[in-house]
Amino acid sequence: MRSIALLLFLLSVSTFSVARPNWSLELEPAEMAQAEALYQQYCSLCHGEDRSGYRADHAPSLRSQSLLSTAFPGFLFTAVGYGRAGTAMDGYSDEMGGPLNRDDLRLLTRWLLAVEGVEPVKLADTPVHGDATRGAVVYAEQCASCHGAEGEGDTGPALGDPALLANASDAFLRHAIANGRDNTPMIAFADLLPSTDIDAIVAYLRSQASGWSPQPPTLRKPPAPEEYVLNPDGEEPVFTLREGRYVPAAEVVRALQEKRRFILLDTRPASAWQRSHIPGAVPMPYYREKERAGDNLPNDGTWIVAYCACPHAASDFVINNLRELGYQNTAIIDEGILVWTALGLPVTAGQGLATD
């Protein structure tokens, strides 16, 4: 009986303490300041300090009226929390091993609109009907040069990405194509293509969707500092550096095979390390405070090789910090991990996400 009473008590407490998520666009000054600080620490590296995008890796603008008004809240929240696999946009949610909890993610999402003074627009949720075969032809002619032949992304976002397609309604896609994204290379196609061709492209993009749901990995423990140095008894690797900093992936593979002594740093968000990483790599996300860049890293001439997806933005940032702290032998994998993976070079998958 006592335990039932306790259970009822706990249930009633939890019912009362579940607050509705706060999606208000009226932010207190303290919230504005907190969101801005989160943004500068985690996002400005690629999206730029002023949010206009293209600071690194073709990261899109986070200022365009057309995106913000139609993407609030779900599309933005999901993009930031769960990311886009296969692009430089990783998931920042702590469920994925990232640094931000749901309150942080919500705050950032609200702030993106509030700081730009944009009001959300409700799009119709009726599906768009079009001729997908025709859409494929128009896509190849008009869109592939920026978005990639298979929608894999290039200078424009990866439109074939399952997470994007799962969170973008037909109306959202149609709106983006017709209106473009103001102040970005994405022009408005409403006056350039017949309306039926825009519908056809939406149908084509939709036909590529393969379904998606966030798959939180079983979080792994990062290596302990005494495990940082690979092959502690090995010889020094021999690297030829381009511009005094970039080492070809092939030389890093050779150093791994020959069991050379060095340290590998994964400078992406910790969630990306959780998903997959080069065997032996230590998670050292770019958003660590600068003074902590050298935490637990020996400063005794041991080679330190960093990589990211970008292929350079995050790793350049971390290596610059280390060089300022006086580290001598430092380098960056020139091709980045996306090319590394595409070349079939070894990566260790995080548990639970082996096929990601």
Ligand code: HEC
């Ligand atoms: C000149 C290059 C270029 C061409 C051509 C182009 N796009 Fe884009 N597109 C972009 C860029 C860059 C963005 C991201 C803009 C931003 O928000 O910063 C984008 C954004 C988009 C988005 C929004 C994606 C999102 O996640 O918000 C859609 C949808 C889209 N494009 C579809 C198309 C389609 C369909 C075509 C062909 C009819 C096309 N684009 C042609 C460069 C291009």
Ligand code: HEC
């Ligand atoms: C390492 C570079 C990088 C960092 C850091 C980064 N992003 Fe991105 N972000 C990208 C890229 C690249 C894309 C486009 C991915 C694609 O092809 O779909 C993107 C896409 C997005 C999108 C989707 C936009 C759209 O039009 O679909 C949002 C929203 C976003 N990022 C917000 C953020 C926020 C907020 C942060 C910080 C918590 C952040 N990003 C950190 C590179 C980055």
